[in-house]
Amino acid sequence: MASKLLKRTFHISTWSACxxxxxxxxxxxxxxxxxxxxxxxxxxxxxxxSPLPPGPPTTPNDAPSPSSVSRYGSKRKSESTHxxxxxxxxxxxxxxxxxxWDSEGPFKPLHLMNPTRLAFIRSTLCRxxxxxxxxxxxxxxxxxxxxGCGGGILSEPLARMGAAVTGIDAVxxxxxxxxxxxxxxxxxxxxxxxxMTAEKLVEEEREFDxxxxxxVIEHVANPSEFCKSLSALTIAGGATVVSTINRSMRAYATxxxxxxxxxxxLPKGTHQxxxxxxxxxxxxxxxxxxxxxxxxxxxxxxxxxxxxxxSDDISVNFIAFGTKDxx
Amino acid sequence: xxxxxxxRFVGSPFLSRVAxxxxxxxxxxxxxxxxxxxxxYDVAIVGGGMVxxxxxxxxxxxxxxxxxxVAIIDxxxxxxxxxxxxxxDPPDPRVSTVTPATISIFKEIGAWKFVEQHRHxxxxxxxxxxxTGLGYTHYNARDVNKExxxxxxxxxxxxxxxxxxxxVADFQKQIFSAxxxxxxxxxxxxLSEKDITSTRYQGSFAELELSDxxxxxxxxxxxxxxxxxxxxxxxxxKTTGWAYAQNAIICTVEHTAENDCAWQRFLPSGPIALxxxxxxxxxxxxxxxxxxxxxxxxxxxxxxxxxxxxxxxxGYGPHPxxxxxxxxxxxxxLGKGVTSSGGEVFKVPPxxxxxxxxxxxxxxxxxxxxxxxxxxxxxxxxxxxxVHPLAGQGVNLGFGDAYALSKVINEGIAVGSDIGQVxxxxxxxxxxxxxxxxxxxxxxxxQKAYSIDFGPLNILRATGFNVANYFSPLKQNIISYACxxxxxxxxx
Numbered sequence: 001m002a003s004k005l006l007k008r009t010f011h012i013s014t015w016s017a018c019x020x021x022x023x024x025x026x027x028x029x030x031x032x033x034x035x036x037x038x039x040x041x042x043x044x045x046x047x048x049x050s051p052l053p054p055g056p057p058t059t060p061n062d063a064p065s066p067s068s069v070s071r072y073g074s075k076r077k078s079e080s081t082h083x084x085x086x087x088x089x090x091x092x093x094x095x096x097x098x099x100x101w102d103s104e105g106p107f108k109p110l111h112l113m114n115p116t117r118l119a120f121i122r123s124t125l126c127r128x129x130x131x132x133x134x135x136x137x138x139x140x141x142x143x144x145x146x147x148g149c150g151g152g153i154l155s156e157p158l159a160r161m162g163a164a165v166t167g168i169d170a171v172x173x174x175x176x177x178x179x180x181x182x183x184x185x186x187x188x189x190x191x192x193x194x195x196m197t198a199e200k201l202v203e204e205e206r207e208f209d210x211x212x213x214x215x216v217i218e219h220v221a222n223p224s225e226f227c228k229s230l231s232a233l234t235i236a237g238g239a240t241v242v243s244t245i246n247r248s249m250r251a252y253a254t255x256x257x258x259x260x261x262x263x264x265x266l267p268k269g270t271h272q273x274x275x276x277x278x279x280x281x282x283x284x285x286x287x288x289x290x291x292x293x294x295x296x297x298x299x300x301x302x303x304x305x306x307x308x309x310x311s312d313d314i315s316v317n318f319i320a321f322g323t324k325d326x327x
Numbered sequence: 328x329x330x331x332x333x334x335r336f337v338g339s340p341f342l343s344r345v346a347x348x349x350x351x352x353x354x355x356x357x358x359x360x361x362x363x364x365x366x367x368y369d370v371a372i373v374g375g376g377m378v379x380x381x382x383x384x385x386x387x388x389x390x391x392x393x394x395x396x397v398a399i400i401d402x403x404x405x406x407x408x409x410x411x412x413x414x415x416d417p418p419d420p421r422v423s424t425v426t427p428a429t430i431s432i433f434k435e436i437g438a439w440k441f442v443e444q445h446r447h448x449x450x451x452x453x454x455x456x457x458x459t460g461l462g463y464t465h466y467n468a469r470d471v472n473k474e475x476x477x478x479x480x481x482x483x484x485x486x487x488x489x490x491x492x493x494x495v496a497d498f499q500k501q502i503f504s505a506x507x508x509x510x511x512x513x514x515x516x517x518l519s520e521k522d523i524t525s526t527r528y529q530g531s532f533a534e535l536e537l538s539d540x541x542x543x544x545x546x547x548x549x550x551x552x553x554x555x556x557x558x559x560x561x562x563x564x565k566t567t568g569w570a571y572a573q574n575a576i577i578c579t580v581e582h583t584a585e586n587d588c589a590w591q592r593f594l595p596s597g598p599i600a601l602x603x604x605x606x607x608x609x610x611x612x613x614x615x616x617x618x619x620x621x622x623x624x625x626x627x628x629x630x631x632x633x634x635x636x637x638x639x640x641x642g643y644g645p646h647p648x649x650x651x652x653x654x655x656x657x658x659x660x661l662g663k664g665v666t667s668s669g670g671e672v673f674k675v676p677p678x679x680x681x682x683x684x685x686x687x688x689x690x691x692x693x694x695x696x697x698x699x700x701x702x703x704x705x706x707x708x709x710x711x712x713x714v715h716p717l718a719g720q721g722v723n724l725g726f727g728d729a730y731a732l733s734k735v736i737n738e739g740i741a742v743g744s745d746i747g748q749v750x751x752x753x754x755x756x757x758x759x760x761x762x763x764x765x766x767x768x769x770x771x772x773x774q775k776a777y778s779i780d781f782g783p784l785n786i787l788r789a790t791g792f793n794v795a796n797y798f799s800p801l802k803q804n805i806i807s808y809a810c811x812x813x814x815x816x817x818x819x
Contacts, residue, residue, distance in 0.1 A: 102749075111750040118742035134390045136740055157743025185531035185745065 010166035067093055101151065101181055110153060116299055116308040117319065118157050119212060121241055124321040125210055128239050145206075145233060147198050152178030154214060156188045161258045166208070168196040173284025198229040210239040214319070219278050224285045231289035234324040239290050243299075243319035247276035251316045279314050291322035368398040369746060370736075371545035373507050373537055373558045375401030377423070377482060378708030378725035379551030380489035381436070384698055385739055387496035387732035388436040391740040396499040398543055399537070402506045409494070410487035411443055418579045419481035421686040424589070424602060424608045426477050432730045433488075437496070441488035448605040449482045452588040454674060458575075458595060460645035463673050474590070479602045479610065486723075486740045500714040505537035510561040512703050516772065533703040533744060547747040548704050549724075549732070556710035564706065568713070573597055574620035575691055576613045579684035580635065582677045583607065590676045592639060599638050601676050608683055611635060618734030620688050628682045639676045647673050695767060703747035705732055712763045714770050724763050731758050 122138065125131065131138040140162035146155045149161040149167030151174055159165045159182070169175050175195045198213075211234045213226075220226040227242070234240050245251050252273050260271065279283075283293045298314035301307075370386065372379045383399055385393040399406065425433070433439040453476055456463035468476045493500060508658025511534040530700070532544035573596075586603040597614030604610050613635070623631060634642075643773070694713040701708045708725030732755045739751040 111748075114750075115739075115742040116742065122742060136391050136394045156745070160743035160745070187531075256623075 024294075038316070045174050059062050069088060101153075110307060113299070113308050114153055114157070116310055117154070117243065118161075120297055120310055120319050120321070121158075121212065122161065124241070125239060128294075129209070133161075139163035142209045143207075144210045144212060145201070145208040147211065147230065147233075148216040149178055149193065150174050152182055152188075152191065152193070154212065155193075156185075158212075159188045159191050163210075164190070164192075166192045166194065166206075168194050168198065168201065170195065170197055178322060196232075198226070198233060202232040206233060207235045208233055208238065209235055210241065212241045214241070214243040216243055216244075217282075218271070222281075224288060227285045227289040227291065231291050231324060234291070236324055236326045238324050240322045240324065241287075241319065242282065242322075243317065245271070245276045245280070245298060245317055246315055247273060247278050247281075248315045251276060254316055265287055279320070282320055286320070286322045290325045292325060293320050293322045295321040332613060339545065365397075365542040365544050367396075368501070368543060368545045369395035370549060371398045371400060371533070372546045372549045372551055372707075373400045373535075373544060374550065374552030374556075374710070375399045375403060375406045375502065376551060376553065376708075377485050377489065377722055378729055379549070380486060381432075381438075381726050381729035382549055382551060382707060382733060383498075383500060384436045384438055384489050384492045384496070385432070385730050386736070387493060387498035387500075389664070389737040391732055392498070392737045394734075395740075395746075396501075398501050398503060398545060400503045400505060400507055402504055402538070404504055406502050407488065407504055412483060412487055413683045414446075417683055418446065418604055418606075418608050418610075419483045420577050420579045420610065420687055421482040422479050422572060422579075422602065422604055423482055423485060423609055423728075424477050424479050426723045427473060427475065427486070429723045429726045430478060432726055436492065436730070438488050438492040441491045442480055442484060445481075445484040445488070446605040446608075447474045447478055447484065448587075448603040449478045450587060450589050450603050451475045453591070454588060454676075455591045455593075456647055456673065458643040460647050463647040465673075479589075479604045481604065482722075503537055503539075503541060503543070505539040505541060507535060507552070507557050507561070508538050509536045510534070510558065511536075512548075512701070519751070531747070533747070546703065547752075550704065550706040550710040551708050551729075552710055554692075554694055554709040554713035556696075556706065558704065559710050561708055562701055562704045563698075564701070565697045566694050567697060568692060570690060570692040572616065573614050573691045574617050576615070576620050576623055576686055576690050577689065578611050578682060578686045579604065579606050580611055580632070581611050581681040581683045582609060582680040583680055584677060586677050588674075588676075590639065594638055594643050599635075601679075602640060609677075609679070611679075612682055613638070614691065617690070624686045624688050629769070631686065632679050632682060635679050639679075644685065648692065667819070693767060693771060695764065699760060700749065700752035702749050705752050705755060705780060707732055711759075712767060714767055724766060727762065728755075729760050731755055 038089070060064070099291045110190045123133070123289065125142070125160055126133045126138050129142060131142075138161055139158065142163045143166070144158050144163040145166045146152075146158065147168055149169045149284045150171075154166055155165045155167040167175075172195045175193050178191075178193050182193065195201075204309065213230055217223050217226055227240075229239050245255050256273055257270050279296060286293050296314060297319055299308050299317040299319065300311040300313055302309065312323045379399065379401065382443070383397055386395055386397060389504050430439060433442060451474065453466040454463065466476065466578050468474055531546060533546075533548050535545065535548065537543070548558060550556050550562070552558055580601075585605075585607055586601070586609045588604065590601040592599050594615075596616050596619060599611065599613040602610045602612070613623075623634060626634070640646075668769060692713060696706055696711045697713045707728040709721065711728065712721075714721045714724070735751060735755040735758070737792035738744050738754075739746055739748075744751045
């Protein structure tokens with residue numbers, strides 16, 4: 001296993017490189033785990049999990065009744081408007097959001113990774129929606145949702161690229177941080193942030209031209225149901241982008257052994273290898289959700305330059321672009 | 328030009344008061360002013376010299392950055408009036424030896440065609456020798472399969488070409504004829520004490536206060552304000568550097584015929600360089616001790632010309648003995664390494680007959696900013712690194728900075744980055760700092776090697792010349808590096 005680490009180009013999972021995003025998306029998706037589990041038990045996936053380092057403590061997955069879903073949903077109030085946040089709270093979160101957005105701080109790996117993910121999103125969405133790639137705001141006229149937006153690190157660039165962005169995250173604190181930071185810049189201040197789950201938005205029958213969920217799907221109990229929710233949020237002919245970690249030996253070596261046990265970038269047990277999806281499985285569950293995968297790419301981290309780049313190598317981190325079939 | 332002036336002074340009574348105060352053009356008045364009573368720009372370039380204008384020019388030339396609104400802050404009134412150069416103007420004593428790398432940047436940003444309309448001198452030959460008469464090297468562009476080694480252009484030509492280039496570009500720019508007084512990079516930092524709504528949006532801007540009272544805000548402040556950079560000072564960046572106990576005399580001289588070669592001779596007190604600048608003119612950069620420099624600055628014109636001719640000919644020592652091809656002596660074993668110009672005979676530079684400008688004296692110093700960037704600030708050119716004019720490399724490094732920074736910003740806009748964010752600007756620093764430090768180290772090494780007049784070292788140095796003259800790979804490396812190619816010489 002260790003020899004895998006000695007490979008010239010060292011693959012680190014997106015997830016492992018960005019603890020904050022992972023941490024928040026883990027919690028972010030927790031509610032959806034409850035919702036989507038109502039019909040099916042969480043699948044413990046492959047039996048090969050025994051030699052692996054222990055996974056995160058499993059939450060008791062008692063399927064909540066549909067009523068608890070709506071009750072939960074109604075308790076959540078939308079934080080999407082600036083005015084609803086108290087000013088002393090704003091000042092407090094402004095201080096925190098400074099750290100979140102400090103590119104030399106603990107979130108540095110995430111900041112380094114972000115341009116690469118956005119380059120993929122830019123090129124696939126421009127092609128799909130026939131937008132001018134030489135435009136400063138190519139996403140003008142597109143409604144995009146960032147599922148599991150965290151502090152808004154993906155949402156803000158999308159807004160600068162002209163999209164009407166909705167960012168949702170189940171963690172109230174993340175949404176507050178995202179709100180305060182977005183309000184610093186007039187260009188990003190019109191992002192709609194909401195403490196919310198994808199399932200809840202489906203109930204509200206909201207639809208978007210593009211639905212983006214990066215590093216989220218490996219933390220949901222039922223990826224298949226989660227994809228169906230993403231699909232339901234996507235307009236017919238729209239696009240869905242999902243990124244995650246492959247269930248490969250290399251991913252095990254880098255995302256779990258290296259990132260959690262050697263480099264201590266992440267708390268031990270952050271990732272459960274068995275819950276990772278292979279690209280083939282993702283294509284399959286996309287298909288079941290009426291989404292066709294049109295493009296897929298890998299992310300490769302080069303420790304010498306500290307830069308990520310897009311590659312054909314999907315053995316660790318990969319991103320998939322799918323379009324929703326027009327019925 | 329006319330269009331530019333017209334654009335700038337179209338008054339509009341219904342503009343906001345600040346816009347009126349800063350003679351804003353219509354385009355920027357149309358800009359949204361969401362929460363402010365000051366003008367907002369994407370980029371503020373402090374310093375409208377060669378490097379500052381090169382930044383503006385390269386921003387204007389790239390597909391995404393050309394949509395940015397840019398403020399250029401410089402108190403030089405010529406930027407507003409336009410720099411008009413006529414053919415009969417005496418040559419500017421301040422010249423730059425632009426490398427092929429810089430020429431290709433200028434071509435790409437569309438400024439080279441303006442340079443070509445003025446006086447400039449390409450050169451493809453260079454002779455370097457030593458006063459001891461022990462060695463010389465003749466560089467030729469052919470050795471590296473290039474057409475030229477560089478081009479000597481007056482600084483005012485470079486500046487006016489870049490200005491013309493910006494003026495014809497379809498680009499939202501505004502020139503402020505003022506100096507930078509103060510800079511607030513983090514207007515949002517004291518959020519808790521202030522009313523939050525009033526500071527809304529301010530976190531993404533740096534606030535600049537200019538000497539004429541104007542306040543502007545910009546997402547990115549580019550410090551192109553030279554070696555005594557105010558931006559560097561206000562941003563609190565530390566520098567490392569030292570002064571050499573040497574001055575350089577710079578002036579323009581005239582010959583009876585056109586000079587087509589760059590000449591450099593190492594004298595006991597420092598090197599003298601004679602660079603062709605077109606027509607019958609050449610430029611002199613002569614390094615010497617401060618005492619000598621004040622003496623030579625004050626002597627009569629004819630005395631000065633005599634001392635220049637003396638320094639470029641038999642002064643201080645004999646001519647090196649020309650070694651004809653095939654007579655390589657000890658070095659003949661190099662065989663295939665002998666370059667085409669290796670056998671070229673030593674030549675004496677053309678005589679200087681007249682002084683064509685005043686004599687200017689500059690102290691030599693070296694200064695390097697420890698950091699080039701922070702949130703919403705980036706330094707370019709001499710603000711980031713000041714090198715002495717020994718090899719005429721200073722401004723080439725600056726042009727390299729300008730182009731690299733624009734490219735990084737262009738890439739950032741493509742992926743929706745905030746153009747002032749550290750993670751983006753850090754890529755610029757990571758690209759340029761190693762390149763600049765390497766050049767500084769080489770120049771400093773040269774300085775030290777040639778400022779010592781000590782017998783054995785002189786012989787070593789001269790042997791170095793001879794080896795360099797005959798050993799093609801080494802010579803090609805030296806030339807390539809001097810031409811501005813990124814690759815380091817192998818011997819480093």
